[in-house]
Amino acid sequence: MTLWPKSRDRSEDARRDVVAGGIVVAGILLFVGTGGSVMQSVVQTLVGIGGGPDKVLSVALILNVALLLFGWRRYEDLNREIRERTEAEQRARYLADTDPLTGFLNRRALLVQGQRLIADATSNGRHVALFLLDLDHFKTVNDIHGHAAGDRVLQVAAERISDVLPPNAAKARLGGDEFVAMLSFEPAARASIDALAAALVTALEDKVAHDSQQIRVGASLGISLATDASMTMETMVRQADIAMYHGKDEGRNRHIWFEQGMEMAVQVRNQIETGIRDGMPRGEFIPYFEPQVDIATGRFVGFEMLMRWESPEYGLIPPERFIPVAEDSGLIGELSLQVIGRAMEIAKGWDPSIVLAVNISPQQLKDPWFSQKLTKLLVETGFPASQLEVEITESSLFENLPLVRSIVTSLKNQGVSLSLDDFGTGYSSLSHLRALPFDRIKIDRSFIAAMRGSPDALAIVVAIVRLGESLAMPITAEGVEDEATAIELTRLGCSKGQGWYYGRAASTDDTARLLADRGLLRTPMLPGSLTPDEEPLRKSA
Template sequence: MIETLKQSDRSTGAKRDVVAGGIVVAAILLFVGTGSTVMQAVVNTMIGIGGGPDRALAAAMVLNVALILFGWRRYEDLNREIRERTEAEQRARYLADTDPLTGFLNRRSLLATGQQQIAKAIADKRHVALFLLDLDHFKTVNDIHGHAAGDRVLQVAAERMSAILPPNATKARLGGDEFVAMLAFEPSARATIDALAAELVAALETSVTHDAQQIRIGASLGIALADDASVTMETMVRQADIAMYNCKDEGRNRFCWFEPGMEMAVQVRNQIETGIREGMPRGEFVPHFEPQVDIASGRLVGFEMLMRWESLEYGMIPPERFIPVAEESGLIGELSLQVIRHAMEIAKSWDPSILLAVNISPQQLKDPWFSQKLTKLLVEVGFPASQLEVEITESSLFENLPLVRSIVTSLKNQGVSLSLDDFGTGYSSLSHLRALPFDRIKIDRSFVAAMRGSPDAQAIVVAIVRLGESLAMPITAEGVEDEATAIELTRLGCAKGQGWYFGRAASAADTERLLADRGLLRTSMLPPTSPDTGSDTGGAEPLRKTA
């Protein structure tokens, strides 16, 4: 309808222009015919010959002059209108094809022109590489520094790409923090494409300055190849996207080419994400509990909650399969709190001396409301804050230290204990240990497992134990798998340990039986028919690895 009206307006304007043009042409012809007669009569009058020009002819000439002036003015108006319309169409075409923030092509324009570029390159016996580049942790930039900072990061990323890519490369922003670059190359020059990709990743690793703040960014870059005319733009973008996500799975801040096996991995990942979304309301995610003991006496002092997925469709799925997917998809926060609630409900029946330790994902520490959510959970369940220990990996401290400090301080004020997990694998400094109110340090299992055969690993363990002593922070060792390791850790002064030597992670039912055997269940929670469990032992019997 709108297009019909526009065509009608153009048709009416064209008719007016034709009429105006006809009037002007007629006026010029009449002027030629009347002008000479009138002007001759005027001249004769001036030299005393004749009685002056005919009034009717003089009026006609004046009218002709007015019509000619009108025509000239209309001609100028038409020229100006054509120029303005042409400029408006060019602006509209630019806005329709271009991302206004970066000046790159947008998705629609890329898909429209990319296929032609592929066809031309293949006809010239050349290949086409498509880079799909995604900025790492860009959502965190917006959340922490604001959208103005996010826009600045995108503009800087576009500027750095333009400075590195050759002038003939096609550059586009697909949306959000995803960029695409296309360039044709000789089949023998694939190493050049690798060098360009590596240079792009390195350039985007450099921090961006905004409002006197240094914003750290990085990039994951996937590359797809078109080596025959049958490859479509949609296929190339999808393949590059798959390769890019493979880079993220391998640690981010790198590039890789698409390989056919990656597509299967994406399908598996999508199945896992769908399974998580469907399994959460069905209660398929349950807590298991790994014992923590006092190494010197073998006394049970707590449990670390470990998440397990008892899928109705796929069976038991280990956490290393689904937790990375939950983190990438943004489901980890809701999933973690759901399982922590379940664990608290179970741990309410434990003796108050038994701590419940829960791991917190780095993604959850980006949520400014996390401490309030966990505090609300404690109140709703009725679980004592003093019986809860929150474990935070040291790599989480570098995402946004002020926010992490606010969260851990709030939890500490509620009476929750705090443990720095996986110590030695990240980049913690003494200033962080002093600035944040941690109660305990956990040595990563990789050092504990290697300490018997590696003097370097043993030296690291000794250094961490001594560091804990100097800061008055007890040490927990993970991955204790044999008696010799337990004895050595005791000699070094390590307070707590966990690992297969003391017992594997067990279900809630098995954990309850273990606690009942040691008299470590609240009396009010015991069933009426429970036999005497020998509570006078105080749970002092050491836990040992079973055959």
């Protein structure tokens, strides 16, 4: 049994058309030949001269008429078939070249049409700009609001892009949330390209309405330039992509032109990402510990864990070099939990009064299973939950407060303390303190550093301390750099402080010695003995 009809043989159709055409031509010739004689006999009969038309000729005439009707029908069929075939080919070409969601060109069509645009424009002394536009935080839209909302955001983005760009601009969706636009311009009119790019970024800042929800995304835009026909589409797209990611690194929601130095930065970033992937299984990422001190007494009350990369090739690498890459590449969750687990193993050897504070990346707070993962680490390491303090930056609460509330409530139920980090720099601090069960507030270091020379900064610090008192939330001040600042914070009633005045972030060995000098280790260190973090390494060797 045949499931699909056999495809029509075009050569057979052509042979049929030739036969039909021959029949029609023969019919016309016969009609001309017989029609005259028959009609003459008919006329003579009507005037009483002849005896009527010949029967054979009459039959031939009728057959000729039938042949002519057949030919006309076949002619109409051919015309209809040509129309249908032409429409089908146009539809197939449209589907092959077009993104079905937005109606823009797809990647394949863009590469073909874009190369043609470059050749035509540069031959006439014009330049070509390629915009590569990526929606900021689009993955979060799908994760939080669903894929239907994501599709709606993409459609609205396409509409806004079309509204801003001139009609002759080539517009394409490369896939996901990446869009491309190309247009030619006079070399002296580069400012107009900047204005268009800025207008695109502004247009995409507006919220998108979907099912009574207001969704905000924003966009980062990279621009590459073609000044002669030697530029290929592949190179233009790659350069614009590099510029776009450079813009994301600088803060997102902006446009930026490609420059040659950016390519080197991308290579460095790729090296860092590769190093992270290779270094995690080798245990190259280690915890450092910054002291937290009771300001009034000077007693150690805790340590904030900070991450360092002990690279065999480049030495000790600070977190600002690799944390952003780990976040962008999606590695931060696994990396953070690995180092936190190592810090827990170390902190088990501390006095029970010493708290281990760990900072959580905003990316981790988008993981619905984060609290379970952290709880699993507590169980595996045997570290007491009561000695763990999770620090959450206020800015990370902006995107999905219900999910964060679920995570932090679960952690609180396990006995973990919660601290609101960088207080005062976020979006709606008071509402966050009301909505989430925080135990402590940390004042951002920028206010502490400025309070001695700025009455406004001092007023903010005073207000935060008083707010903490009214909510029964102790205050930790970050960035305490000198004695005068520590004295002023003591006068204001701030309970905890950390910063260079109390000690910089130190390695496991140095931290153990610091605690041993104050009798704050569970087991005193012996000369030449292993530090608490080295013991698990010996067992696994």
